[in-house]
Amino acid sequence: MTLNELETPALVLDASIMEANVARLRARLGGLGVALRPHVKTAKCDEVAKRCLEGQPGGITVSTLAEAEYFAARGVRDILYAVGLAPNKVRHVQDLRRRGVDLTVVLDNLEQARFVSDLPCLIEVDCDGHRAGVKPDDPGLAELGRAVKNLRGVMTHAGSSYNCRSTEAIAEVAERERRAVVVASETLKREKASASVVSVGSTPTAHFARHLEGVTEVRAGVYVFFDLVMAGISVCRVEDIALSVLATVIGHQRDKGWAITDAGWMAMSRDRGTAAQPLDQGYGLACDADGRPLDGVIVADANQEHGILAHRSGEAGRMPHLPVGTLVRILPNHACATGAQHAAYHVVRGSRRVEERWERIRGW
Amino acid sequence: MTLNELETPALVLDASIMEANVARLRARLGGLGVALRPHVKTAKCDEVAKRCLEGQPGGITVSTLAEAEYFAARGVRDILYAVGLAPNKVRHVQDLRRRGVDLTVVLDNLEQARFVSDLPCLIEVDCDGHRAGVKPDDPGLAELGRAVKNLRGVMTHAGSSYNCRSTEAIAEVAERERRAVVVASETLKREKASASVVSVGSTPTAHFARHLEGVTEVRAGVYVFFDLVMAGISVCRVEDIALSVLATVIGHQRDKGWAITDAGWMAMSRDRGTAAQPLDQGYGLACDADGRPLDGVIVADANQEHGILAHRSGEAGRMPHLPVGTLVRILPNHACATGAQHAAYHVVRGSRRVEERWERIRGW
Numbered sequence: 001m002t003l004n005e006l007e008t009p010a011l012v013l014d015a016s017i018m019e020a021n022v023a024r025l026r027a028r029l030g031g032l033g034v035a036l037r038p039h040v041k042t043a044k045c046d047e048v049a050k051r052c053l054e055g056q057p058g059g060i061t062v063s064t065l066a067e068a069e070y071f072a073a074r075g076v077r078d079i080l081y082a083v084g085l086a087p088n089k090v091r092h093v094q095d096l097r098r099r100g101v102d103l104t105v106v107l108d109n110l111e112q113a114r115f116v117s118d119l120p121c122l123i124e125v126d127c128d129g130h131r132a133g134v135k136p137d138d139p140g141l142a143e144l145g146r147a148v149k150n151l152r153g154v155m156t157h158a159g160s161s162y163n164c165r166s167t168e169a170i171a172e173v174a175e176r177e178r179r180a181v182v183v184a185s186e187t188l189k190r191e192k193a194s195a196s197v198v199s200v201g202s203t204p205t206a207h208f209a210r211h212l213e214g215v216t217e218v219r220a221g222v223y224v225f226f227d228l229v230m231a232g233i234s235v236c237r238v239e240d241i242a243l244s245v246l247a248t249v250i251g252h253q254r255d256k257g258w259a260i261t262d263a264g265w266m267a268m269s270r271d272r273g274t275a276a277q278p279l280d281q282g283y284g285l286a287c288d289a290d291g292r293p294l295d296g297v298i299v300a301d302a303n304q305e306h307g308i309l310a311h312r313s314g315e316a317g318r319m320p321h322l323p324v325g326t327l328v329r330i331l332p333n334h335a336c337a338t339g340a341q342h343a344a345y346h347v348v349r350g351s352r353r354v355e356e357r358w359e360r361i362r363g364w
Numbered sequence: 365m366t367l368n369e370l371e372t373p374a375l376v377l378d379a380s381i382m383e384a385n386v387a388r389l390r391a392r393l394g395g396l397g398v399a400l401r402p403h404v405k406t407a408k409c410d411e412v413a414k415r416c417l418e419g420q421p422g423g424i425t426v427s428t429l430a431e432a433e434y435f436a437a438r439g440v441r442d443i444l445y446a447v448g449l450a451p452n453k454v455r456h457v458q459d460l461r462r463r464g465v466d467l468t469v470v471l472d473n474l475e476q477a478r479f480v481s482d483l484p485c486l487i488e489v490d491c492d493g494h495r496a497g498v499k500p501d502d503p504g505l506a507e508l509g510r511a512v513k514n515l516r517g518v519m520t521h522a523g524s525s526y527n528c529r530s531t532e533a534i535a536e537v538a539e540r541e542r543r544a545v546v547v548a549s550e551t552l553k554r555e556k557a558s559a560s561v562v563s564v565g566s567t568p569t570a571h572f573a574r575h576l577e578g579v580t581e582v583r584a585g586v587y588v589f590f591d592l593v594m595a596g597i598s599v600c601r602v603e604d605i606a607l608s609v610l611a612t613v614i615g616h617q618r619d620k621g622w623a624i625t626d627a628g629w630m631a632m633s634r635d636r637g638t639a640a641q642p643l644d645q646g647y648g649l650a651c652d653a654d655g656r657p658l659d660g661v662i663v664a665d666a667n668q669e670h671g672i673l674a675h676r677s678g679e680a681g682r683m684p685h686l687p688v689g690t691l692v693r694i695l696p697n698h699a700c701a702t703g704a705q706h707a708a709y710h711v712v713r714g715s716r717r718v719e720e721r722w723e724r725i726r727g728w
Contacts (some may be wrong), residue, residue, distance in 0.1 A: 004452075006452065007429070007450075007452050007453055007728060008450055008452055008453075008728075009728060010728070041668060041669075063630075063668055063669045064669065065371070065628070082667045083614070083626060083670065084614035084615050084624065084626070084670075085614065086371075086372055086612035086614050086626050086689070087612070087689045088368075088369070088370065088371050088372055088612060089371055089372075092371060108615050109615050109616070109686065109688060111688035111689065112614070112615070112688060117690075126617070129617075129620075131667060131670055131672070132614070132615050132617070132624050132670065138489060159667065209564075220502070237634075248450035248451070249453060250447070250448035250449065250450050250476070250496070251448050251471075251472050251473050251476070251496050252473070253493075253496070256493075258498050260448065260495065262447060262448070262450050265635075265701070266427075266704060267728075269633075269634055270633055270634035270635045270636070270701055271629075271634045272634070281674065282693075303495060303523065304405060304427055304701075305405075305427045305428065305447045306447065306448075306495055306496065308495070321418055323475065324451075324473060324475035324476060325450070325451045325475065325479075336668055337629070337634055337668075340630060340705070341704070343725070343726065343727050362707065363706070363707050364371060364372075364373060364374070364631075
């Protein structure tokens with residue numbers, strides 16, 4: 001089967017590009033002497049995770065217990081659930097552990113320390129003020145460390161790295177991320193000798209950290225596919241984006257320079273992550289069916305099942321000729337968000353031939 | 365089971381509110397003497413569609429062939445697929461028709477007229493310049509009508525009604541929507557006597573059209589649940605919103621006035637439809653577990669599986685006390701987008717008791 005025979009919209013994964021992305025981070029972290037604990041929240045797919053785990057210790061990071069269940073059923077035993085635990089999930093975590101899964105949970109406050117009981121825990125550290133976590137110099141950190149019965153270490157996520165404008169700036173954020181967990185880890189090791197894990201993670205910082213001294217593992221997710229947000233901050237090139245949505249031109253408003261497709265926000269997601277970047281890519285950047293970008297054509301607007309292709313300048317005269325029935329592939333702003341709208345990947349390798357169909361999971 | 369026993373995040377549907385919304389539009393369209401063809405793209409659920417179809421002729425509107433398959437398997441025979449047809453879907457449509465489903469397709473150009481062959485068609489009319497369709501006074505309309513072998517009539521969607529600021533303005537848009545299809549229908553009836561369907565549709569215009577003379581059916585979808593976008597343009601009140609996402613507080617950044625929950629954009633969707641309205645509701649408006657709004661608390665920001673609750677003023681001192689473990693229910697900006705992130709509804713009726721679980725479908 002080829003892409004020309006699929007009903008659109010459909011999610012397309014170029015496995016050659018993905019494998020190059022996986023090899024790039026593997027080589028880089030190997031050079032820094034740190035293990036990778038891939039974050040499977042981006043791909044939510046065993047076939048992708050297997051490739052990420054080659055040459056690694058075998059542990060993964062998940063964002064939901066549904067992911068933990070799915071990967072546990074496929075033999076993964078070392079799982080970090082990297083969202084602060086809610087009391088209504090304790091029983092489920094205990095159940096997974098009874099079934100032989102070494103599931104570690106995350107927390108950042110004393111209330112959680114009480115209800116997690118003896119589950120193995122990492123304390124979340126706030127390295128950049130963007131979300132959860134205890135600040136590394138917070139006087140409450142040592143007390144929290146004492147309160148956690150089964151403390152394995154610390155973790156942080158430099159979410160602010162997504163807002164950087166240069167790889168230099170990312171390297172600075174990476175150093176703050178590293179320093180935050182290393183400082184917190186030193187405090188906690190004085191309380192609990194068991195607190196040996198020092199975990200950092202974000203795709204930008206994983207690629208541009210100058211060194212990772214004192215860090216025991218790196219978590220990264222979107223590196224496997226990359227996306228326009230990552231290209232917009234120079235973490236990758238547009239041609240490194242492995243994921244796209246296949247769509248068909250179904251009509252035009254020629255006076256406006258619009259070509260209308262059957263891939264709306266349901267297929268692309270509502271993510272507008274490039275809106276705040278210097279180059280706003282709308283709901284995605286259009287390529288031809290072979291994956292070559294159409295010069296300056298973006299999804300300028302989207303309804304549920306309609307996408308509006310237009311030249312980014314807004315000039316009708318600059319739109320290429322895209323007759324009804326033309327297939328396009330649209331690169332996503334955010335691979336995690338676009339992937340989540342689909343049930344499966346249609347896997348190609350540099351051509352239109354669909355070699356495999358890989359299922360994804362969803363839910364919580 | 366009650367909401368307190370669910371793992372979060374979870375989609376909650378208050379069926380009492382939904383039934384009142386359904387009754388409201390039924391009464392209104394009954395008064396105007398026009399049938400409803402509910403758009404099932406919002407709920408994607410048989411249990412909801414059944415309630416919408418009470419007292420109606422039985423036809424539905426779908427946005428995907430996956431919805432057509434699902435409802436055909438549940439006995440619905442009259443289905444309008446309301447997205448301009450792509451050539452790669454012709455065979456699937458023909459197959460559904462061979463199985464006894466009276467599936468009508470939509471088009472707006474001569475290229476489509478060629479490949480749809482003898483499938484029954486509506487011509488899409490552009491009433492407000494927001495998306496697809498032929499303008500009602502376009503000299504090409506009659507030619508298109510002649511080219512369509514099996515022409516059943518016309519349809520339009522007043523998408524611009526979502527940007528209105530008053531119910532008066534919505535009534536004006538509704539009149540333009542009505543006039544556009546009636547004018548187009550008169551042109552086409554001169555070409556083809558079979559072109560009897562005159563179909564309009566959007567939730568705002570369905571509720572505020574002054575009259576619908578010449579219209580044979582109304583399509584509406586989001587009216588069944590409503591959402592913050594609809595409340596923001598006065599189509600409904602906040603208390604008419606039937607859909608919410610149950611979430612748990614998992615931590616705080618007290619200096620910033622943040623409570624962090626386990627419902628991020630994966631649970632809410634990335635839809636920021638209220639961002640352009642006078643009252644920006646962030647990623648959603650927080651209520652307590654019984655559905656009563658927490659004064660001014662919104663999801664100010666969201667990561668994949670983390671939501672940040674904050675007072676809309678940004679003032680830390682105005683946040684209510686929400687200890688770790690507190691359950692909140694978050695009203696969505698856009699019911700279609702939030703619903704699509706979930707596999708099922710947890711159905712309540714004005715209390716925390718979960719009476720039923722209704723599955724949703726997804727995909728294309």
